Amino acid sequence: MKFSDALDRKLEDIKRPPNPPTGHYIWQIVKHPDVDEFTSRAGDDFESILFQVAMVSPCDDVDPDELKEYGNLNGYRNRKKFLFADSEVDQANFERSLFNLRRFLGHCGVDEELSMTEALAASVGMQFMGELTHRPDPQDTEVIYAEVGTTAEAA
Secondary structure (H helix, E strand, O other), rough: HHHHOOOOOHHHEEEEEEOOOOOOOEEEEEOEEEEEEEOOOOOOOOEEEEEEEEEEEOOOOOOOHHHHHHHHOOOEEEEEEEEEEEEOOHHHHHHHHHHHHHHHHHHOOOOOOHHHHHHHHHHHOOEEEEEEEEEOOOOOOOOOOEEEEEEEEEO
């Protein structure tokens, strides 16, 4: 569907689509991760590493009735994000984030002998198991986000 196809729709007819059911899924990294810099509302500087991921298949803990109600999962995309505080003061937090990224890349089957640059490039097309969770928006509790949480190696 193109946006131009939606121009004649009434706003009252536009509803928020449901999130896929919670549980574990097999995911695939679909492109080279994006690296971005931003400043938080509090004025802290961060870098983020953002992996675009596509759902491959549900695992056994995903409710089959909820899956049937949701419909086709083909093409469903999400992202896995890692934040790095740009601060000399909190080196331990930076190293914790770096370790979490290393673990995630390991779950994707990326060779640990690679440099981080090489590992990020090698992650494209790799698969992992990730838990899909639902989180309410802190500013608007009617909005629920679907997020890829904890990860493990794909079986």
